[in-house]
Structure formats: structure tokens, C-alpha cells
Amino acid sequence: MSELLAPALPALPTRARMRRTAPAVVSAVAMIIMIAVCASLQPDVLTVAGLSLVLSATVPLVIAAQAQMTLMSVGDIDLGIGNFVGLVTVVSATTLVSSPATGALILLALVAAYAVLGALIHLRRVPSLIATLGASFVWLGLGLFALPTPGGTTPEWLASFGTWQPAGFPAPLLPILAVAAVVYLLTSRSTLGVRMRGLGSNPVALERAGLRPLASRVIAYATAGALGVLSGLVLASQTGGGDVSSASSYSLMTVAAVILGGGSFHGGSAVPWGVAVGGVTLGLVSVVLSLLDVPTNMQSAVQGVIVLAVLAGRVVVGKVLR
Amino acid sequence: MNIRALLSRPWIWGFAAAVLVWLIIVIISGQGGGQTVSLALSLAPYLVVVGLGQMLVITAGPGNIDVSVAPIISLAGFVSVAVTTSTGSAVVGVLAGIGVGVVVALISTVSILGLSVPPIIATLAAGLIASSVTLSLANGFTAVPDAGLRQLLNVRPAGVPLLAVAVAGVTALVIALLRRTIYGRSLIAVGQNRRAAERAGIPVARIIATTYLASGALAGLTGSLLAAYIAPSADLGTRYLLDSVAVVVIGGTLISGGRAVPVGVWGAALFFILLDGLVNLVGWSTAAQNLLKGGLVLLVLFLAGGGDRVAGTPSRFRRRPRPAAATTTTTGDNTHG
Amino acid sequence: MHVHNLPAEPFAAPRGADRGSSDRQPVVVARHVTKTYGRTRALTGVDLEVRAGEVLGLVGHNGAGKSTLMRVLAGLEACDEGTVTVGGRETSGEAGPRAAEFRGVRMAYQETSLCPDLTVAENIWVSSRHCLPRLRWRRAAGDAVRRRLGEMFPGHGVTSGDRIEDLSLAQRQMVEIARASLVDRLDLLILDEPTESLGPDAARSLYDYVRRLTAGGVAVLLISHRIREILSVADRVAVLRDGAVIADRPAAGLGEHDVLALMGAQVADRAGSGPAAAAAGEPADRPVMAELRGATGSGLHDVSVRVGAGEVVGLAGLAGQGQQEVLERLWRPARRDTKVHGSRAYVPGDRQRSGVLPLWTVAENLIVTAMRGIARHGLRRPAEERAAVGSWVERLSIRGGPDAAMTELSGGNQQKVIVARAFASAADLVLLDDPFRGVDVHTKTDLYRLIRHEAAQGRSVVWYSSENAEMAHCDRVYVFRAGRVVAELAGEEISEEQIIAVSFAESDGEPGGPPAESGGEPGGPSAESHDTRNRPSAEPDGARNRPDGARNRSDGAQSHE
Missing domain, CATH: 3.40.50.300 (P-loop containing nucleotide triphosphate hydrolases)
Incomplete structure (x- = not known):
């Protein structure tokens, strides 16, 4: 080809790929370090039971982070996911016990509400950041309405899932990997995923090709809603009750998990495996801190510092790889 | 100013809603409304001060939000009370509270500009650090707020709280800042189009840094005053994260940045405070209160709509018809008020 | 499976092979x-x-x-x-x-x-x-x-x-x-x-x-x-x-x-706007306003560019060959190989993305750069600002006046405002990033005249343009290819044909080949500018008296864009 092109050719495709996977790798390194620290303090951590115990707390966060990632792939952010997950725990501890059919319908209605929220955000062209912040009041209100104080009991089947202990591998790995795989197939491999990422990447191109951006956004929100419901069910199975504010920190933590996993605010990219790593990393922080006997007061500070440190590491790695 | 020009002002709706709620309260309670207004005016200023900071941040353009205001308020409350007790001077205490806000904001600012961390994550992390410090301070905290400052905050000559007058002064200062200073104009330019502002020679990084520091300082001030008015507690600021964003949105500030409406923050804050009063009066639960607030934010948001999502269309932003009287100045009206 | 229907093969049996007929x-x-x-x-x-x-x-x-x-x-x-x-x-x-x-x-x-x-x-x-x-x-x-x-x-x-x-x-x-x-x-x-x-x-x-x-x-x-x-x-x-x-x-x-x-190419009046009329002072004696010495990295390879005070320097060549990187370095001189003496202003080419402040009026858009210089202690001075805006709106005859909303203006008028924004400031060096794409001929002519006028007042201009004919308004032109300066042209050497010849020449040979290589070397600039000084002044009329065809050609080309 013309040598005019030669200098403009990208360096090596592998280099571009490395640059993209670098954030998740940085998080993975942080995760391994944390597991190593845990193991050195408490050798039992490396047994199946120990790993189950350590990982179980991270499962709902990881699933909620996948929901956040789905929305971030179309370029939106959800600040209401925490209260939404809380609301789901409330529903599963109340209505789902008293009348399972109505409870299931309510959960479906919540997914539909997410889809409607996405449609309104698209049609009225409002920033998702603010709209989902407003929606979080609504989820909180609904949750308090149904269950003013934490309590209730989860259905038996859900509780038994929470206490399930298979032999041979840590139980929490199963939902983490299964959800990541499903989300991977949906957002990275399927044509629906192309629609969603295309919307986050270049909506004009999508429109020119005759694809409806509205449909893409609604699909993304419905997916996020479904994952939010799943996250709430898992959380309820672990806590054994409903509490609307039990997951209120998720709204911001999930964003951090996606960023740690290599996602971006610009939309267009889906990193389900990275999010699984980022979510586990973030969730492990509190485990490590309690093993290290760090006072609970300081845990959130350390969490904040770790998020900043990992992002700083990313900046450094990004500069090196440029 | 005629009615149409008045209605085209984005800040009018917050006040209109506040008046509506006030009328409902008067009708339901059957008492004179003056006391209600006086009470609202003594509670609203706290929300206004933190809201003004949030407004500056949101005006800086898409993606800019300060989620550290809530932890800053809680932390500043403890710090200012502690410093007041140890130094004996309420002024030093309040200054210490402001200083705490600036320090926390400094962490966010360094992360945003130095590490290119998105603002929401940077302020989240800074807030997490602040809340840890708050929890450590709260353990065995015994100091009590300064009685003198508390009295001052409760002074209501002719039913108008002194604090409301002072905060009205602060609001006027912010308006002047946005209209008359280089910083204010630069902030509005950055919010409209960051790239264009950078190419026009505006020091974008410095403007962004100043804005986050100002928001931190205002949140610190809120925390110091609130702690003196109520009492320091670890969740003193919790409700202010959502509320500060909500009053900015309802107040008519452009969510996509580039247009700040300081006066609107007042209207929306009064509306929120009166709404709380109404809910208490009727005896509704906090559940209904949250539903109402969230529903209203969504309603205002979806009714007002936002900018054009598809790039490349000629009119990227909806423009209101400009009243003829306003076209004689060159200063424009990016700061309604 | 319709993949095989995709017309991937060259067509075996062409229909209607007779070219140029209208019965198809x-x-x-x-x-x-x-x-x-x-x-x-x-x-x-x-x-x-x-x-x-x-x-x-x-x-x-x-x-x-x-x-x-x-x-x-x-x-x-x-x-x-x-x-x-x-x-x-x-x-x-x-x-x-x-x-x-x-x-x-x-x-x-x-x-x-x-x-x-x-x-x-x-x-x-x-x-x-x-x-x-x-x-x-x-x-x-x-x-x-x-x-x-x-x-x-x-x-x-x-x-x-x-x-x-x-x-x-x-x-x-x-x-x-x-x-x-x-x-x-x-x-x-x-x-x-x-x-x-x-x-x-x-x-x-x-x-x-x-x-x-x-x-x-x-x-x-x-x-x-x-x-x-x-x-x-x-x-x-x-x-x-x-x-x-x-x-x-x-x-x-x-x-x-x-x-x-x-297409309606108009013969734009170039009298008085050419470099000949505006060349102020001896080019060789001009103090250096900005300089790149062997700049390498981020798309550039050993690029040396020198800008004298009061000089209009063009950056030409095919799009994306390193010209914008040069502007970027001059705008934010962070490296040691770049020296800029004096303040800078930038005129972006992509109006919508990096020029227009959409919520503001013409006046506010125009003064945003200059207000810094006008202000005292961080406070604006509205009266002075208004005066400056008024004079620029009049000078460039911006439609709609100072109080029109920026988004209501046509593209050409928006571009005028953005050019005026840069020149209204006190900047010593103005960087133009291909700003005249999509601008009508009349506006262009106005703006070319403005550039020459401002240069005559002692300002330096660095002008990247994808429109080779525009380079005729420059005192000196660097032609870029693949991140290198492949030629430096001055005065009469600057012509569309010459630039095209240089930027396309020896595309299968080594970059930086023969045509005007000597001009790219350090030390070359001053020698070249000596020639420039003599030639234009010798034939200012010659340029005007060129046969109609030639004028038509270059002026038309500059406006067809």
C-alpha cells in the first residue's frame, strides 16, 4: 500500500488490546494481593469454605455492578440502583412470601419501570445521572412504604439458596461467573449488545443505519432492571430479610466497580469480566480490613483510597502503554 | 416586567410551587401563614448554601457533580463544634468547618485534575474518606455547640431570620460572581462547551478546581451552621446529597451546564422545606415524603426536558424567546436573578 | 444466508457497457x-x-x-x-x-x-x-x-x-x-x-x-x-x-x-490583501515570535518551524500530516523543543465542537477571550467590553449585531465571531486551525483581509489550511507530509500547483525528497525570506495583471472548497 499510510498505521493491535484490558488487569492484581493478604492472616481463607465466606458478601454487589455496566455501555449512569436493590429485598421479604405470584408480578413490574424510566430519559433527553437520582427517592419511598423498618423473612427457596454449600468449589463463584457469562453473551456477543454499545459509541451512525436508539436504550434499562432484581434477591437470600437501605451504598460502589473493571463513562464499551473482577476487589476490601483489625470507622476511607489508588495506577499504566 | 417575561424565567417555578404548598398548609392548618413562612425561612438557608455550591459544580458542564457534600456537612459539623469548644471562638469554629470542606474538596480536585478520575468517583472517594473521619470523631464526642451562635441563628427580628438575610446576601454575591467576574464568566463558558472554552484561552483546570473548592467550602459552612443549630451527628448531612441536587434542578439551572440560576435555588429550597412541613402536618410517613420528592424531581425533569441528544443538529439547545428589554445589554442573562 | 448475494465479485456480465449514453x-x-x-x-x-x-x-x-x-x-x-x-x-x-x-x-x-x-x-x-x-x-x-x-x-x-x-x-x-x-x-x-x-x-x-x-x-x-x-x-x-x-x-x-x-467561482479582489502589500519590514530582521526546533514525537518527525513577528506562516499539505500537531505545540508549549514568546490565541476549525459557546450571544462569544485583558482585578468592565464588541461587529459586519444569539447565526457569521474572538484579544500569536472550511467566499475575503491587516500591525499568524489556494495569503508556507516538513515555500513560490506538487510528489519514494528540501533545513528560512522580500515588491502589479484564466483558477479553487 501507499507508504503515505505507513506512519499512520496503528502500532500493534495487541498493544491496543493491552491498553484496553490494562484496567481490569490492575484490578485483578489488586484482588490477588488482597486474597494473598487474607490468606497470610488467616490461612483458612484458601479453603473452599473460607473462600465461600469471603466471596459471598461480594455477590450482590457484583451483580448490581453488571447492571450498572450495562447502562454505562449506552453512556448512562444509574444512581438509583442501590435503593432499587434495597426495594427488591423488601419485596422478596414481604409480598413474595405472603403471595408468591403477586410478588413475582411486582418484581416484573419493577423491571418494566426501569424500561419506562429509560424510555423517558431518552425521549425527554434528560441526563440519566439526575433522573436516576430522582428515581432513587421513589424506590426508597416505595420500600419504606412496604416495610418501614428492616425485617420480614425471605421465602424458603431463596433462603436455601443463600445457605447452599456445594462440595468442591466455593458457591458464590457460581452466580458471579454465571451472571458475568450471561452479561458477556448479551452485551459483547449478541446483536443486542451491538445495538447498546453502538448507542453509547455513536448514536448518529445507529440512526443512519435505521436502528432505533430508543429501543437500544430501553433494552439496556430493562436489562439493568432485571439484574437489579437478581441482585436484590441474592442479597435477601443472604440477609434473610428485607431492608430498603441495606444496599444504599451500591449506587456509587457499582460505578466504582465498573470503572475499576475497565469501563468508561463515555459509553460504547462492555467489560463484564472486568466488572466481575472490579466488584470482587471492591467487596474484598472490607474483608481484608476486618482481618487486619482496622476499625470499622476507617473502612470506608480505605475503600475510597483504594479506588483512587487503582485509578491512579491505571493512569500510570495507560501512560506507559501509549 | 410583564407576566410573560416573568413566566419565561426558569426560577419562577420553584417559587410558584412553594407558594402553592404554603397555601395548602394555610388551608389545612387554618392558621395564619406568617409563622409557616418564618419557619421555612429559618430552615431553608442551610439547603440554599449547599445548593449554591452544587449549582456551581453542575454549571461546570456534563459529568460534574459533587457527591461529597453530605459527608462534608457531617464532618464540618463535628470539627466546627470541637474547635469552637477548644478555642472558645465560634468564628474560628465556623472557619475550621469551612477549612475542612476545602480540604476534602482538595482531595477530589487533585483526583479529578491530576488523575483524570471522573468527578462522581473522585467526590465519592473523598466523601468516603471524610465519612470515616466523621465516624472516628463521633466516638465519644461530648462537646456541645456554642450557645451564642445558636442564639444568633435563632434570631428572628420581625419574623425574618437573620440567617436568611445573610444567606440572601451570599446569594447576591454568587450572582455578582457569575455575572461580573472573570471567574464566573469562565465557569459558564466551560459549562457550555469545555473544548471551546479551552481554545478561547480559558484556564479550564483552574476554573474546575476553584469550583469544586467553592462547593466544598459552602458545604463546610452549611455543616458548621447546621451543627450549631441542631447538634453534630454522623448523619447530619445525609439528606443533603439528594436535596442539593434536587433544588438545583428544580431551581432551573441547566443540568447540562452553562447556565446557573442562583435565585432558583431559593425557590426550590423553600418548596422542599414547606413540603416537609406539609407532610408532617398531614401526618404522612417518610415513605410518602420520599415518594413525593422523587416524583416531583422526575416530573420537573421530564417536563423541562434537556438538550438535544443527537449531535450535529443546528439548534443544540432550546432557547427561550428573549424579551426585547433584555437585548440591550451585552452581559446576557446566564445568571437569572 | 444471503452473504453470497453480497456483490463481492466483480460483475461478470456488465449491462449497458456503452458509456455516456442517456438511454440507461x-x-x-x-x-x-x-x-x-x-x-x-x-x-x-x-x-x-x-x-x-x-x-x-x-x-x-x-x-x-x-x-x-x-x-x-x-x-x-x-x-x-x-x-x-x-x-x-x-x-x-x-x-x-x-x-x-x-x-x-x-x-x-x-x-x-x-x-x-x-x-x-x-x-x-x-x-x-x-x-x-x-x-x-x-x-x-x-x-x-x-x-x-x-x-x-x-x-x-x-x-x-x-x-x-x-x-x-x-x-x-x-x-x-x-x-x-x-x-x-x-x-x-x-x-x-x-x-x-x-x-x-x-x-x-x-x-x-x-x-x-x-x-x-x-x-x-x-x-x-x-x-x-x-x-x-x-x-x-x-x-x-x-x-x-x-x-x-x-x-x-x-x-x-x-x-x-x-459553480459561480467569483474573482475575489486580492489587491491589497496579498503578502506583497503587507510585508512589513525586512523578513530577515523580524524578531522570532515562535519556534519549533527539531520537534519529534506525537506524529511529528524533526519538524523545525520559525514564525517571525508580523509574519503569516502557512502550514500546508494533505490533511492530517502533522500540521495540527504543530498548532497544538504552539498553543500549549510544554516541551523544550517549542519556544513561544508572547501570548497566543486560537481559532478552531471545528466550529460546533470547539468554537461556539451555544448559550451565549454574539457579544459574549466574541469577548470571552479579550475580557481577561480588559478586566481589572478579576472584575469585568462592561463599558470597555461593549466598545470592543461594537467595533469588531462593525468591522466584520457580523449579521444580527452583538445581541443576536450565537446559534441563530449562519455558519459564516459564526466563524467571523470566532475569528474576531482571537483577534480582539491582545495575543501576539494567532493560530488558525483550518478555520475557513464551509465559509462563503465573501466572508473568506473579508477574513483574509483582516489577517493581512493584523499581520501588518505586527501580529504573527500561523495558519493551517487544507485549502491550498488560501496559502497564497501567507508570507511563508511549510508543506507537511507524514509528520515532516517536506518543503518551505516563500513569496512567489507559493502556489496551489507548487503545494500540490510537493505534497503528492514522490509518494513512492523517500519522504522529504528533492523538490524543495533545502528550504526545510535550519538556516534555510532566512535565505528563503530574502528572496521573498525582493520578489513581491518587484512585481506587485504582475500579480494583479495575470491573465484572467489564471486568476479565475486560483481564486475559484480557493472558494470551491
Whole structure:
């Protein structure tokens, strides 16, 4: 080809790929370090039971982070996911016990509400950041309405899932990997995923090709809603009750998990495996801190510092790889 | 100013809603409304001060939000009370509270500009650090707020709280800042189009840094005053994260940045405070209160709509018809008020 | 599985092989098409026929309505009045990207319509999904695009798993063109400035492919600013002017001048605006305002550029050869190889993205840079600002006055405001980043005069332009290729022909070859400028008295843009 092109050719495709996977790798390194620290303090951590115990707390966060990632792939952010997950725990501890059919319908209605929220955000062209912040009041209100104080009991089947202990591998790995795989197939491999990422990447191109951006956004929100419901069910199975504010920190933590996993605010990219790593990393922080006997007061500070440190590491790695 | 020009002002709706709620309260309670207004005016200023900071941040353009205001308020409350007790001077205490806000904001600012961390994550992390410090301070905290400052905050000559007058002064200062200073104009330019502002020679990084520091300082001030008015507690600021964003949105500030409406923050804050009063009066639960607030934010948001999502269309932003009287100045009206 | 229907093979049996005849089937016919946006009438009644098996070249100034016409022909927008017939069927008024009638009409956009975060194969799915299987679509799309790219651009170096953001500009353009051509039944292919970022070899192989397409009965509508290219490829040329087709001629026998004349190229008055009249002082004695010494890195290779006080320095060459990187370094001089003495102002080329502050009035947009200098202690001084705005609005006769909203202005007037923004400041060095694209001839002439005038006042200007004819207004021109300065031209040496010759020359040899290499060496500038000083002053009239044809040519070219 013309040598005019030669200098403009990208360096090596592998280099571009490395640059993209670098954030998740940085998080993975942080995760391994944390597991190593845990193991050195408490050798039992490396047994199946120990790993189950350590990982179980991270499962709902990881699933909620996948929901956040789905929305971030179309370029939106959800600040209401925490209260939404809380609301789901409330529903599963109340209505789902008293009348399972109505409870299931309510959960479906919540997914539909997410889809409607996405449609309104698209049609009225409002920033998702603010709209989902407003929606979080609504989820909180609904949750308090149904269950003013934490309590209730989860259905038996859900509780038994929470206490399930298979032999041979840590139980929490199963939902983490299964959800990541499903989300991977949906957002990275399927044509629906192309629609969603295309919307986050270049909506004009999508429109020119005759694809409806509205449909893409609604699909993304419905997916996020479904994952939010799943996250709430898992959380309820672990806590054994409903509490609307039990997951209120998720709204911001999930964003951090996606960023740690290599996602971006610009939309267009889906990193389900990275999010699984980022979510586990973030969730492990509190485990490590309690093993290290760090006072609970300081845990959130350390969490904040770790998020900043990992992002700083990313900046450094990004500069090196440029 | 005629009615149409008045209605085209984005800040009018917050006040209109506040008046509506006030009328409902008067009708339901059957008492004179003056006391209600006086009470609202003594509670609203706290929300206004933190809201003004949030407004500056949101005006800086898409993606800019300060989620550290809530932890800053809680932390500043403890710090200012502690410093007041140890130094004996309420002024030093309040200054210490402001200083705490600036320090926390400094962490966010360094992360945003130095590490290119998105603002929401940077302020989240800074807030997490602040809340840890708050929890450590709260353990065995015994100091009590300064009685003198508390009295001052409760002074209501002719039913108008002194604090409301002072905060009205602060609001006027912010308006002047946005209209008359280089910083204010630069902030509005950055919010409209960051790239264009950078190419026009505006020091974008410095403007962004100043804005986050100002928001931190205002949140610190809120925390110091609130702690003196109520009492320091670890969740003193919790409700202010959502509320500060909500009053900015309802107040008519452009969510996509580039247009700040300081006066609107007042209207929306009064509306929120009166709404709380109404809910208490009727005896509704906090559940209904949250539903109402969230529903209203969504309603205002979806009714007002936002900018054009598809790039490349000629009119990227909806423009209101400009009243003829306003076209004689060159200063424009990016700061309604 | 419709993949095999994708016209991947060169057509074996060409229909209607006799070129240039008008009895072939019309593919798309526009009759009295009008389109109005707000107050602007983009199309005022277009009649156009694109016939099977021909290449129709479409030329026109910016603002002549080309892009609107393309959108209408491609079915992206419905016209207000008139009819568009595709393949003999009149289209319903409900045009849109989903209209079935337009499925055989495909368009390759100049700015590309690819999603940067998606892979090549995924982008193919977005636009050609109707012809791909539901399962294994990724592989099918990858196969199809690989085959098509191989036919169109041998040696393209693109694999179907690459993300668009990792490709070079030229490769993106290639993918865009391949994307547009991949459909089960292609009737009309619209190419909008397809060669803008392609190298000469790639352009040649593209046009070879276009020939094969038309031989197979496909119609091609080619839009380009490069009139010579159009004349050599097209069978017919349609000229669009003020929203209507004013001429439709066979390309054979048509010359570049004829086309320029049809487009309404105006002979702009260059008297008093040329470098000759404005050259202030002895160029060699000029103090250095800014300098790049052997700058290397981020797309540049050993670039040395020197800007004297009061000098207008041009950066020329094909788009994306390092000129913008030079501007970037001068704007934010962070490295040691860049020295800038004095304050700077920047005029961006991409108005909407990096120029316009959309919520503000003309006055506010204009003064935003200068207000810093006017202010005292961080406080604005409205009276002084108003005076400055008033004088600039008057000087550039900006329509609508200072209080008009910026977004209500036409593109040309917006550009005037943004140019005025830079010159209203006290900046010693003004950087122009190809700011006059899409600006009408009159505005351009005004702005050229302004630049010369300001330079005569002692300001330095560094001017990157993709429009070679504009470089005639510079004192000195550096021609760039592949991140290197391949030539330095001064005074009379600066001509469109010369720049083109240098920027395209020896494209298969070593970069930085013979033509004007000596000028690129350090020390060269002063020697060159000595010549400059003498020559223009010797023949200021000569420039004016050039034969009409020559003037027509260069001025017309500068405005056809």
C-alpha cells in the first residue's frame, strides 16, 4: 500500500488490546494481593469454605455492578440502583412470601419501570445521572412504604439458596461467573449488545443505519432492571430479610466497580469480566480490613483510597502503554 | 416586567410551587401563614448554601457533580463544634468547618485534575474518606455547640431570620460572581462547551478546581451552621446529597451546564422545606415524603426536558424567546436573578 | 444466508457497457425537490437523475445544498415538495432511515458513520444486518468485509476484529466505503468526499473498483471538492448552486475552469490583501515570535518551524500530516523543543465542537477571550467590553449585531465571531486551525483581509489550511507530509500547483525528497525570506495583471472548497 499510510498505521493491535484490558488487569492484581493478604492472616481463607465466606458478601454487589455496566455501555449512569436493590429485598421479604405470584408480578413490574424510566430519559433527553437520582427517592419511598423498618423473612427457596454449600468449589463463584457469562453473551456477543454499545459509541451512525436508539436504550434499562432484581434477591437470600437501605451504598460502589473493571463513562464499551473482577476487589476490601483489625470507622476511607489508588495506577499504566 | 417575561424565567417555578404548598398548609392548618413562612425561612438557608455550591459544580458542564457534600456537612459539623469548644471562638469554629470542606474538596480536585478520575468517583472517594473521619470523631464526642451562635441563628427580628438575610446576601454575591467576574464568566463558558472554552484561552483546570473548592467550602459552612443549630451527628448531612441536587434542578439551572440560576435555588429550597412541613402536618410517613420528592424531581425533569441528544443538529439547545428589554445589554442573562 | 448475494465479485456480465449514453435506466430520480430548515432554504427545486451504470459527479460550493440533497437521495430525510423516485417507484413522504425503498441506496459519509468502540465486523452488522444471517453473523460480516476490502484496497491492513478507534484515518475511510457497498442489492452508491483522507494509491484503487461497479450496472454518485478527480472518474457532472442543479453535462470535454465557472467561482479582489502589500519590514530582521526546533514525537518527525513577528506562516499539505500537531505545540508549549514568546490565541476549525459557546450571544462569544485583558482585578468592565464588541461587529459586519444569539447565526457569521474572538484579544500569536472550511467566499475575503491587516500591525499568524489556494495569503508556507516538513515555500513560490506538487510528489519514494528540501533545513528560512522580500515588491502589479484564466483558477479553487 501507499507508504503515505505507513506512519499512520496503528502500532500493534495487541498493544491496543493491552491498553484496553490494562484496567481490569490492575484490578485483578489488586484482588490477588488482597486474597494473598487474607490468606497470610488467616490461612483458612484458601479453603473452599473460607473462600465461600469471603466471596459471598461480594455477590450482590457484583451483580448490581453488571447492571450498572450495562447502562454505562449506552453512556448512562444509574444512581438509583442501590435503593432499587434495597426495594427488591423488601419485596422478596414481604409480598413474595405472603403471595408468591403477586410478588413475582411486582418484581416484573419493577423491571418494566426501569424500561419506562429509560424510555423517558431518552425521549425527554434528560441526563440519566439526575433522573436516576430522582428515581432513587421513589424506590426508597416505595420500600419504606412496604416495610418501614428492616425485617420480614425471605421465602424458603431463596433462603436455601443463600445457605447452599456445594462440595468442591466455593458457591458464590457460581452466580458471579454465571451472571458475568450471561452479561458477556448479551452485551459483547449478541446483536443486542451491538445495538447498546453502538448507542453509547455513536448514536448518529445507529440512526443512519435505521436502528432505533430508543429501543437500544430501553433494552439496556430493562436489562439493568432485571439484574437489579437478581441482585436484590441474592442479597435477601443472604440477609434473610428485607431492608430498603441495606444496599444504599451500591449506587456509587457499582460505578466504582465498573470503572475499576475497565469501563468508561463515555459509553460504547462492555467489560463484564472486568466488572466481575472490579466488584470482587471492591467487596474484598472490607474483608481484608476486618482481618487486619482496622476499625470499622476507617473502612470506608480505605475503600475510597483504594479506588483512587487503582485509578491512579491505571493512569500510570495507560501512560506507559501509549 | 410583564407576566410573560416573568413566566419565561426558569426560577419562577420553584417559587410558584412553594407558594402553592404554603397555601395548602394555610388551608389545612387554618392558621395564619406568617409563622409557616418564618419557619421555612429559618430552615431553608442551610439547603440554599449547599445548593449554591452544587449549582456551581453542575454549571461546570456534563459529568460534574459533587457527591461529597453530605459527608462534608457531617464532618464540618463535628470539627466546627470541637474547635469552637477548644478555642472558645465560634468564628474560628465556623472557619475550621469551612477549612475542612476545602480540604476534602482538595482531595477530589487533585483526583479529578491530576488523575483524570471522573468527578462522581473522585467526590465519592473523598466523601468516603471524610465519612470515616466523621465516624472516628463521633466516638465519644461530648462537646456541645456554642450557645451564642445558636442564639444568633435563632434570631428572628420581625419574623425574618437573620440567617436568611445573610444567606440572601451570599446569594447576591454568587450572582455578582457569575455575572461580573472573570471567574464566573469562565465557569459558564466551560459549562457550555469545555473544548471551546479551552481554545478561547480559558484556564479550564483552574476554573474546575476553584469550583469544586467553592462547593466544598459552602458545604463546610452549611455543616458548621447546621451543627450549631441542631447538634453534630454522623448523619447530619445525609439528606443533603439528594436535596442539593434536587433544588438545583428544580431551581432551573441547566443540568447540562452553562447556565446557573442562583435565585432558583431559593425557590426550590423553600418548596422542599414547606413540603416537609406539609407532610408532617398531614401526618404522612417518610415513605410518602420520599415518594413525593422523587416524583416531583422526575416530573420537573421530564417536563423541562434537556438538550438535544443527537449531535450535529443546528439548534443544540432550546432557547427561550428573549424579551426585547433584555437585548440591550451585552452581559446576557446566564445568571437569572 | 444471503452473504453470497453480497456483490463481492466483480460483475461478470456488465449491462449497458456503452458509456455516456442517456438511454440507461434511471435509478434515482429527483423532481422539483425542495427542503427548508427553519429560515434557510437548503434546496430550492432540484431536478436530478442518476442512471444505472454511470458515475455522476456532483459539485458545488459549501452551502450549495450538497449534503441536504444527499440526505434526501439516501432516504435519510423526506423532502418538503417534489418527488424522489427510486427504481421506478415513487417514495412515500415518510422517508427515514428505515424506508424500504431506499435499501438499495447506500452512502459512504465523509466523516464516516462508524461506531468507534465497535469492531469492524460489528459495524458491518449495524449497517448491513438485513443481509446477514441471524447466527454466526459475526463471521459472515467479517468474511464479507475482508473480501470487499481486499477488492477495493489491496493491502489495507484491516482485520475484521479491529476496533475502529484503533484504525488510522485512512483505514476508517476504507471501512466506511466498504461498509456502504455491502448490501445484497446495490443500486446507487453515494460517495461523499471518499478520498479526503486516502492516499493517492488507495484513491486510485477505489476508483478502479468504482469502474467495476458501474460496469455491473450500479450507479455511483460521487461528491468531491477535487474537481480534477471528478472529471477523470465521472461520466456526467452535475453542478449544484443555491439549492438547485444549474448544469448537468457529460464529463467528456469539460475542463476544470468550466466547472469552476459553473459553480459561480467569483474573482475575489486580492489587491491589497496579498503578502506583497503587507510585508512589513525586512523578513530577515523580524524578531522570532515562535519556534519549533527539531520537534519529534506525537506524529511529528524533526519538524523545525520559525514564525517571525508580523509574519503569516502557512502550514500546508494533505490533511492530517502533522500540521495540527504543530498548532497544538504552539498553543500549549510544554516541551523544550517549542519556544513561544508572547501570548497566543486560537481559532478552531471545528466550529460546533470547539468554537461556539451555544448559550451565549454574539457579544459574549466574541469577548470571552479579550475580557481577561480588559478586566481589572478579576472584575469585568462592561463599558470597555461593549466598545470592543461594537467595533469588531462593525468591522466584520457580523449579521444580527452583538445581541443576536450565537446559534441563530449562519455558519459564516459564526466563524467571523470566532475569528474576531482571537483577534480582539491582545495575543501576539494567532493560530488558525483550518478555520475557513464551509465559509462563503465573501466572508473568506473579508477574513483574509483582516489577517493581512493584523499581520501588518505586527501580529504573527500561523495558519493551517487544507485549502491550498488560501496559502497564497501567507508570507511563508511549510508543506507537511507524514509528520515532516517536506518543503518551505516563500513569496512567489507559493502556489496551489507548487503545494500540490510537493505534497503528492514522490509518494513512492523517500519522504522529504528533492523538490524543495533545502528550504526545510535550519538556516534555510532566512535565505528563503530574502528572496521573498525582493520578489513581491518587484512585481506587485504582475500579480494583479495575470491573465484572467489564471486568476479565475486560483481564486475559484480557493472558494470551491
